[in-house]
Amino acid sequence: MAIIGNLIKGVINLRNSISSETDHVKNQKETLIYLLEKAKHTEFGKHYEFSKVLDSENPYKEFKSTIPYFSYEKIQNEWWYKLHEGKDDVTWPGHPNYFALSSGTTGKTSKRIPVTDDMIEAIKNAGIKQVLAMENFKLPADFFEKEIMMLGSSTNLEKNNNHVEGEISGISASRIPFWFRGFYKPGEEISKIDDWDERVQKIAENAKNWDIGALSGIPSWMELMMEKVIDYHKVDNIHDIWPNLKVYTSGGVAFGPYEKSFKRLTGNPVEVIDTYLASEGFIALQTRPETDSMQLLTDNGIFFEFVPFQPEYINQDGSLKPDSPSISIEDVELDKDYVLLVSTVSGAWRYSIGDTIQFTDIEKAEIKITGRTKFFLNTVGSQLSVNKMDAAMKELEEQFDVDISEYTICAKRAEDGEFYHFWYLGASTTDLDTSKVADALDEALQAANKNYKVARTKALKGVKVNLIKPEVFYEWNARNKKKGGQVKMERVMNEEKFEDWEKFVQEH
Incomplete structure (x- = not known):
């Protein structure tokens, strides 16, 4: 019914036409005051005298x-552990009904990050903002009648004492409003399947029954998932199954390394819209097609701070040194790396x-x-950040006509006693001369990073490359975390983890 799509699009047009330009500095000042006022009677608020902070001139x-500053370990050991003992009003009023499980990149026991009703509401509001922003992408009216495939963790959440826990994508999907359920795929029944492979098999079997307009995950x-659907139906690309697919909302990790391999799976162009949903909250979303940058949600229950990302401010484990300087949004500069800190309506405070x-x-x-911060490689002064590594992968893709969707690196001494960077690249073909790739x-890293170039003339002897199938990375993630979940692959490993990784590669 085209009339429904035109109606929805008309409402979006109206909402956007009456919204004014956002004052992000003002939003953030108001958000900080709101957070402090709301939490001043909690244990945390009393301990740190929020009332005194609110009464100050600045x-x-x-x-x-x-x-x-708080890392997860610090706030868990000092405050959040009390929540698991049944205490209320610890770092936020009341008691959270949900905890988001996040194993991060360590593969150790899951972090349990509180998700309050206020945060659920904030995530829902961010979703509405995302729908409203769709108008800027000039999508046809009938797009708003199509179904949305949301691929995340299982919505079959686990009960644990007085709360429910699961990954943030599963929590969000389990709270989908009733009016949206008709658009939501793969639907409640399939989404509750815990086993990733079984869930994807069910998606493949049902794929032709759905008219998917957008993907999210x-x-x-x-x-x-797309490879499974394509293979199951013996077609060339995903548009042979879902011809009306127009949008993909990415999230959790940078989309850049996946761009080439993603395009290989689609027959027609797909608008890629980046989002930034973390276990700690919905942080930012892309609001316009002219850029792939995302707008911070400055009026949605999160106060942001920024610490210049410099080696002297970062501990070996990626945490911040206590005396590192921080600034608010009004003092940030363009094109400068910052460590992101959040204070939220879930009771995270100055949290990295x-x-x-x-x-x-x-x-x-x-x-x-x-x-x-954990993936910053500064061994022998090379100072490599992930964005520099991602850019180098793109250069390799173009130079060797190959897809490289995954990679990891370790700096260590080789048998000759010299320091090398050891790379494993998840490539669409392994039939390349690895010495030429290395x-x-x-060369790409030296051209992009002067510190790396200097290191190469001194303590860093060279680069060694191994080409493997991307599936090995996925199996590694499945072994260490949970297949299909919010996974950030370890781009940089320490020597102990790398030894485990190399053994895993040899077995696969």
Whole structure:
């Protein structure tokens, strides 16, 4: 019914036409005050004297001089553990009904990050903002009648004492409003299947029954799902099954490394829209087609801070040193790497989520994710960040006509006693001269990074490359975390983890 699509599009047009330009600095000042007011009677708020912070002439200055930085381990060991003992009003009023499980990149026991009703509401509001932003992408009216394939973790959440837990994508999908359920695929029954392979098999079997207009999920798992559907139906590309597919909303990781392999699976162009949903909250989303940067959600229950991403401010484990300087959004600069800190309506305070970002447009508060603090490779002064590595992968793809969707690296001594960077690349073909690939990678990194170039003339002897199938990375993730989940592949490994990885590769 085309009339429904035109009606929805008309409502979006109307909402966007009456919205004014956003004042992100004002939004953030108001958000900080809101968070402090709401939490001032919690244990955390009393301990750090939020009332005193609120009464000061400069609340942000008082806020950052009073409250330390928190990693997950620090806030869990000092505060959040009380939530699991049944206590209320710890770092946020009341008690969270949900906990988001996030194993991050370590493969160790899952982090349990509180998700309050206020955060659920904030994530829902971010979803509405995303729908409203669709008008900027000039999509046809009938797009708004199509179904949306949301591929995330199982919505079959686990009960644990007085709360429910699962990955944030599963929590979000389990709270889909009733009016949206007719558009949502693969539907409630299939989404509850815990086993990833069984769930994807069911999606493949039912794929022709659905008219999918949009896909949403982690790139690596989305590609595996599309490959399964294509193979099951013996077709050339995903548009042979879903001809009306127009949009893919990516998230969780940078889409760049997957761009080439993703295009190989689609027959027609697909608008890729980036989103930034972390276990700690919905942080940013792309609002316009002229850029692939994302706009920080500055009025949606999260206060942001930024620490310059410099080696002297970062501990070996990726955490921040206590005396590292932080700034608010009004003092940020373009094209400079920052460690992102959040204070949220789930009771996270000055909390490092481990990501680094750059501002690409300050007035619009638009950012790009540039990497992870744990993935910053500074052995022998090479100072390589993930965005530099991603850019080098793109150069290799063009030079050797190959898809490289996954990679990992370790800096260690070889048998000759010299330091090398050991790379494993998940490539669409392994029939390449690895010495030529290594030389090209080395040249690309030297051209892009002066610190790396200096390191190459001193302590860093060279680059060694191994080409393997991308499936090995997916199986590694499946073994260490959960297949189909919110996974950030370890782009940089320490020597102990790398030894385990190499054994795993040899077995596969």
